[in-house]
Amino acid sequence: MGDAGKEAEEEARRARAAVRKDWPIRVYKLGEEPPEDLSATTTAAERLAMMWPLALQAWAFTGKPLPTYTRAETPIRIVPSPVRKKGSTESKPNSEPGRPASDE
Secondary structure: OOHHHHHHHHHHHHHHHHHHHOOOOOOOOOOOOOOOOOOOOOOHHHHHHHHHHHHHHHHHHOOOOOOOOOOOHHOOOOOOOOOOOOOOOOOOOOOOOOOOOOOO
């Protein structure tokens, strides 16, 4: 690699370091880390804002366009829980509308 290539590489390294300079970094002793529950330090809106880019990335991995249907039109499937509460007299929910639940 010539001097120009080394110079460009060093400039790129300095640019990356400059971006990292303002990252909020905290150091904790092993076993003294704060809990992962962010609800005490963030609002619901902040937590949603954190997850939205991850959801977009995950959807991009499918190679399909982001859905445009409304929430009311969202395709869903009801799957009964295999765990039933003791003494429950409720019937199992239908897996499909208009179809009786089975006792599988």
